[in-house]
Amino acid sequence: RIINIASTAGLIGYPYVAGYVAAKHGVVGLTRALALELAAKGVTVNAVCPGYTETDIIAEAIANITAKTGRTEAEARAELAKANPQGRLIDPAEVADTVAFLVSEGARGITGQAIAIDGGEVAG
Numbered sequence: 001r002i003i004n005i006a007s008t009a010g011l012i013g014y015p016y017v018a019g020y021v022a023a024k025h026g027v028v029g030l031t032r033a034l035a036l037e038l039a040a041k042g043v044t045v046n047a048v049c050p051g052y053t054e055t056d057i058i059a060e061a062i063a064n065i066t067a068k069t070g071r072t073e074a075e076a077r078a079e080l081a082k083a084n085p086q087g088r089l090i091d092p093a094e095v096a097d098t099v100a101f102l103v104s105e106g107a108r109g110i111t112g113q114a115i116a117i118d119g120g121e122v123a124g
Contacts, residue, residue, distance in 0.1 A: 003047075003099050004028075004046070005095075048115055065080075
């Protein structure tokens with residue numbers, strides 16, 4: 001099993017982070033190409049694409065938002081969570097659970113997929 005960690009940025013675009021978006025689209029493309037190349041060998045290749053997730057990167061983003069806009073931490077966090085139709089940030093355990101499933105025997109028929117963990121963000 002090969003599991004790449006991409007982002008919802010690999011499925012849709014975001015303003016002001018073009019380099020990041022391009023890199024994550026590249027990860028999704030690599031995932032799909034390798035899935036086709038390795039399928040006959042029984043190797044699956046998938047990408048997990050989390051939305052805004054409670055990580056150090058988000059903590060830094062919140063700090064930057066508060067510093068540059070004067071918003072409170074709660075306001076900055078709410079702004080990021082607003083991208084998720086569930087109105088929250090993704091828990092890292094949700095990402096880990098998806099990876100655990102993809103490496104399980106039950107996922108042997110899943111390959112070449114970019115799986116969004118985003119509370120519905122890319123659905124809209």
